[in-house]
Amino acid sequence: MRQDARENRERILAAAEQVFGTRGETGSTEEVARLAGVGIATVFRHFPTKEALIEAALVRHFVGLLDRARAAATATDPYAALATLIHEMIERGASKLTLASMLGDDAPPAVVAASTELKSAVNTALHRAQAAGSVRPDVGVEELYLLIRGLAQTTAATPVPAAVLDSAVEVILAGFATR
Amino acid sequence: MRQDARENRERILAAAEQVFGTRGETGSTEEVARLAGVGIATVFRHFPTKEALIEAALVRHFVGLLDRARAAATATDPYAALATLIHEMIERGASKLTLASMLGDDAPPAVVAASTELKSAVNTALHRAQAAGSVRPDVGVEELYLLIRGLAQTTAATPVPAAVLDSAVEVILAGFATR
DNA sequence: ACCGTAGCGGAGTCCCCACTTCGGTTAAAG
DNA sequence: CTTTAACCGAAGTGGGGACTCCGCTACGGT
Numbered sequence: 001m002r003q004d005a006r007e008n009r010e011r012i013l014a015a016a017e018q019v020f021g022t023r024g025e026t027g028s029t030e031e032v033a034r035l036a037g038v039g040i041a042t043v044f045r046h047f048p049t050k051e052a053l054i055e056a057a058l059v060r061h062f063v064g065l066l067d068r069a070r071a072a073a074t075a076t077d078p079y080a081a082l083a084t085l086i087h088e089m090i091e092r093g094a095s096k097l098t099l100a101s102m103l104g105d106d107a108p109p110a111v112v113a114a115s116t117e118l119k120s121a122v123n124t125a126l127h128r129a130q131a132a133g134s135v136r137p138d139v140g141v142e143e144l145y146l147l148i149r150g151l152a153q154t155t156a157a158t159p160v161p162a163a164v165l166d167s168a169v170e171v172i173l174a175g176f177a178t179r
Numbered sequence: 180m181r182q183d184a185r186e187n188r189e190r191i192l193a194a195a196e197q198v199f200g201t202r203g204e205t206g207s208t209e210e211v212a213r214l215a216g217v218g219i220a221t222v223f224r225h226f227p228t229k230e231a232l233i234e235a236a237l238v239r240h241f242v243g244l245l246d247r248a249r250a251a252a253t254a255t256d257p258y259a260a261l262a263t264l265i266h267e268m269i270e271r272g273a274s275k276l277t278l279a280s281m282l283g284d285d286a287p288p289a290v291v292a293a294s295t296e297l298k299s300a301v302n303t304a305l306h307r308a309q310a311a312g313s314v315r316p317d318v319g320v321e322e323l324y325l326l327i328r329g330l331a332q333t334t335a336a337t338p339v340p341a342a343v344l345d346s347a348v349e350v351i352l353a354g355f356a357t358r
Numbered sequence: 359a360c361c362g363t364a365g366c367g368g369a370g371t372c373c374c375c376a377c378t379t380c381g382g383t384t385a386a387a388g
Numbered sequence: 389c390t391t392t393a394a395c396c397g398a399a400g401t402g403g404g405g406a407c408t409c410c411g412c413t414a415c416g417g418t
Contacts, residue, residue, distance in 0.1 A: 001394095002384095002385060002386085002394065002395070003385075003386090004384085004396090005396095008395090008396090024203075024204065024280075025203070025204050025205060026204060028374085028375060028376080029375080029376065029377085030375075030376090038396075038397085039396060039397035039398070040377085040397080040398085041378080041379085041395095041396070041397065041398085042396060044376085044377060044378080045395080045396085048377095050376065050377090101203075101336050101337070139346060139350060142340075142343045142346075143346045143350055146330065146333060146339060146343060146347045147326075147329070147330070147350065147351070149329075150326070150328075150330045150331075150332060150333040151326070151329045152329075153329060153332050153333055153336070154325060154328045154329040154332055157280045158280070160325060161321075164322055164325060165325070167318060167321075167322045168322045168325045168326055171322055171326065171355060172326070172350065172351070172354055173354070174354040175349075175351055175352070175353040175354030175355075176354075179358065180364095181365070181415065181416085182415075182416090183366090183414085183415070184364080184365065184366095187365090187366090207404085207405060207406085208405075208406065208407085209405075209406090212367095217367080218366060218367035218368065219367080219406090219407085220365095220366070220367060220407090220408080221365080221367075223406085223408080224366085227407095228406085228407080229406065
């Protein structure tokens with residue numbers, strides 16, 4: 001694979017994340033190509049279909065978040081680690097969930113694998129915070145995921161002031177904390 | 180206006196809410212017409228454009244919720260009223276927010292008016308619960324709205340088990356409650 | 359029961375977007 | 389420097405969906 005081709009591939013993925021993350025399904029491949037500074041054909045040469053492009057951007061995102069989740073699962077202060085992980089997942093994952101919803105019913109194996117791995121790491125981080133006694137034990141990773149997804153999706157759809165978002169995250173953390 | 184025309188208009192609105200609420204922007208007017216049991220032309224006679232149809236369904240939804248919010252704003256137990264209001268807004272408003280996101284940047288006056296009125300009523304309900312001392316005073320209606328929107332939007336996009344959703348709502352309520 | 363007309367449905371039209379084709383361009387090996 | 393093959397961009401192509409036209413239906417007042 002040639003040098004410029006690899007650079008283009010990366011630029012296309014970044015552009016796809018931005019376009020589809022904000023515009024949703026309305027975004028067109030032409031818009032992605034323009035933002036990436038390449039022609040439409042180049043996009044389709046790297047990714048045979050629009051769905052494949054979204055899928056690749058999605059996997060890239062999951063892998064990026066996985067590092068953070070692993071770090072949170074091995075931190076010395078489980079509660080603080082969980083708090084920062086939630087923050088990061090909401091901020092960085094805003095556009096990701098829009099992408100995921102675009103894939104709809106069919107779930108490509110690569111995406112499922114990356115998603116499962118990430119969820120497992122988040123689950124570990126949550127359990128460690130619960131074992132430390134700082135998070136109430138009657139909630140699971142499903143509730144946490146639901147709330148994270150909700151905030152991420154909403155902030156992706158419409159811009160939200162940072163202060164309000166932070167405050168909302170703080171409310172969620174207060175809801176998870178032991179009394 | 181003739182009787183059958185009015186019935187058709189109502190059926191079309193209900194169908195639009197279902198189709199666009201679940202499928203999102205992917206839903207087509209043809210699908211709405213089929214579900215409503217009418218022809219495509221009938222849909223466009225009642226609502227000159229797809230956007231107008233979404234707008235009408237949206238206003239209908241806001242007005243329906245407004246009643247509930249007003250009830251919550253005058254209840255004797257402000258905290259319990261707020262809790263049920265949150266539940267109702269999430270359950271009933273799931274598809275509504277999908278519709279709202281479809282309108283995008285431009286905000287038709289009728290929708291803005293209905294939305295503002297609803298938000299004001301929710302704000303009143305929140306303030307009453309804060310005045311009663313059952314909700315912490317350092318959060319506003321913006322945070323509440325953000326969390327409600329998040330959960331509603333997520334449950335609209337992908338089906339969520341009722342138990343998980345209830346538990347997540349309970350976490351939010353715990354986050355809002357005074358310690 | 360009759361008739362005028364509002365209302366209806368299906369067959370088009372137009373446009374947008376995912377995807378393809380082909381001639382020019384450039385990175386890298388000899 | 390030359391060659392060559394991988395890569396690129398612009399101009400198509402096909403399908404789907406928003407929206408319109410016109411002959412027909414049936415509601416409802418008399």
